[in-house]
Amino acid sequence: MDGREKPKYVVRTTRGLDEVRSTCGFRKSIFTEDDGAGFSVSLLRISDSKKHYHRATWETYYVLEGEGELELDGETVPLAQGTAVLIRPGVRHTARGNVIALIMGAPPFRTDDMFFD
DSSP states (O other): OOSSOOOOOOOOOTTTTOOOEEEEEEEEEEEGGGOOOOOEEEEEEESSOOBBBBBEEEEEEEEEEEEEEEEEEEEEEEEETOOEEOTTOOOOEEEEEEEEEEEEEEEEEGGGOBBBB
């Protein structure tokens, strides 16, 4: 490749990825906008989540392990292993509990698309 071409595929493991503090907890970014896809994928360990919303990004939370809850525009949704929740842009949300989730965002998650009341 000459530096301008994107690879045909990308393979990553969460081992070795930096875990960084985010609005909802501790995040390992698996795929980001930099990969050129129309979505992002992160592994999230929920901790001290702050209520926020996105104007453009749709988010899907898929619970890999643990139990907790999502608050979505004031309504509470229980979370347990195997639960998937689709959150539309504009929905104020926060999470509580001992949960590890896969978070998929489309378009890809960007910090400038995160808003707080």
